[in-house]
Amino acid sequence: MNQNGKPKFAMYWAASCGGCEIAVLNTGEKILDVDANFDVVFWPVAMDAKYKDVEAMPDKSILLTLFNGGIRNSENEEIAHLLRRKSQILVAFGSCANEGCIPGLANLSSPTEIFDAAYNSLSTENPSGLRPQYEFDMPEGRIHIPVFYPVLRTLDQVVDVDYYMPGCPPESHQIAAVIDLGDPGVTRQSRITSSGVGDRCIRINGL
Numbered sequence: 001m002n003q004n005g006k007p008k009f010a011m012y013w014a015a016s017c018g019g020c021e022i023a024v025l026n027t028g029e030k031i032l033d034v035d036a037n038f039d040v041v042f043w044p045v046a047m048d049a050k051y052k053d054v055e056a057m058p059d060k061s062i063l064l065t066l067f068n069g070g071i072r073n074s075e076n077e078e079i080a081h082l083l084r085r086k087s088q089i090l091v092a093f094g095s096c097a098n099e100g101c102i103p104g105l106a107n108l109s110s111p112t113e114i115f116d117a118a119y120n121s122l123s124t125e126n127p128s129g130l131r132p133q134y135e136f137d138m139p140e141g142r143i144h145i146p147v148f149y150p151v152l153r154t155l156d157q158v159v160d161v162d163y164y165m166p167g168c169p170p171e172s173h174q175i176a177a178v179i180d181l182g183d184p185g186v187t188r189q190s191r192i193t194s195s196g197v198g199d200r201c202i203r204i205n206g207l
């Protein structure tokens, strides 16, 4: 809980298409309730926030984190662990985080094949055949970029997940109900229940 009395909210995208982020914005006026119900502390698509700001927060100080996308590189994995540590409720949000979805299809190809397609295809202008270097020395010092992993993993193959919200992307009414979790007039336990689909699958009462 923050000084203003509102619980903290975070959203993050790992290996994803961005559609899950758009789906949250596509809830129409309901998006205003995100600000009304929560103190939004980390949402790279929507606001400027630094990883170090999240690292400085007490563990479990974020009530709700919606994590979309699979784990394809070292940065995705690092932030999954960070948000797991800082969050009371971590939701695998959308099909990519749940079971890989479209980014997971790249698991049918080797990293070499993926990089060939990205950097050496007919549609790519790359006469020198340059490839990303994970470490590179610049005049300003050594820079690093995230390490690309051999395969994409789902969120729960990397950290414990509290709830799963499937869908590519999740439906607006599901998202709206999650936003209501921050409404002080709503008893959280009455809003999150188990369903017959899976004992940790999100189901909102009455929907």
Ligand code: SF4
Binding pocket: 015, 016, 017, 018, 019, 020, 021, 068, 069, 094, 095, 096, 097, 101, 102, 103, 167, 168, 169, 170
């Ligand atoms: S679940 Fe679908 S909409 Fe969401 S990030 Fe993945 S591909 Fe995009």
